[in-house]
Amino acid sequence: METKTFGQTLKNLRRSKGITQRELASAVGVDFSYISKVENNRMPAPAADTIVKICEKLGIPPDKLLAMTRKMPTPVKEAISENPVAQQFLREAQSMTLTDDEWGTLTQQLKKLR
């Protein structure tokens, strides 16, 4: 399981779409030199919301890149942090160290809720 860095992964994705750093940067609203640094791991990964914008420009879902950074997009974070019951749920879940399958089960049950 050779884990690539966030920067390398981003660089590959961007190139595969034939987009320059400048194009990506201006679409996202940051300086292109910042993209360069991120791609070369000179800086930590961007804020979650910036990652989401990057993925929009690249036309891909943000899940993979987000998961590499241990960051959460603002809407998700707020939805959770404003709700004590949700927090309770997450603390339980964490202390149980759920498997992926179990998370999947919960997602199913979540959908059945409506």
Added chain:
Amino acid sequence: METKTFGQTLKNLRRSKGITQRELASAVGVDFSYISKVENNRMPAPAADTIVKICEKLGIPPDKLLAMTRKMPTPVKEAISENPVAQQFLREAQSMTLTDDEWGTLTQQLKKLR
């Protein structure tokens, strides 16, 4: 439902255990004047990890105090944010804007998992 502030709640808890600000502070690893400010709402609530330490010293579960803040302990945050499946669950949940009852139901189902 008269909601007490974090500071007031902490002050009551600490006093009920007969602990001074200095004792608590040194057990937690912060300056006692910081505890004072938090108790008097001169500062925002401490970092989640600090709250956990406070509760350890007080001999109580951190849930109640944590729930009063919008913060999540590092282990919890990391466990969910580095797991794509968990993130997917959260994105779903967030987009559905679950009620407290629904979160409660999920917590029940979570416990039934084992």
Added chain:
DNA sequence: AAATGTGTTGACATTCAACTCAACTTATGT
């Protein structure tokens, strides 16, 4: 009353995230 323990306040400090800006280098097309 003096000493000691406890609490409060204002000003300042540190760390980190998340960048920007200007200058430079390298690669590419004509």
Added chain:
DNA sequence: ACATAAGTTGAGTTGAATGTCAACACATTT
């Protein structure tokens, strides 16, 4: 070879989070 496009690098900025330190006030004990 030259111009232009693309990428890299160093230094500095801004703001939020999370505190520290010194000075003082109040309360309690001896």
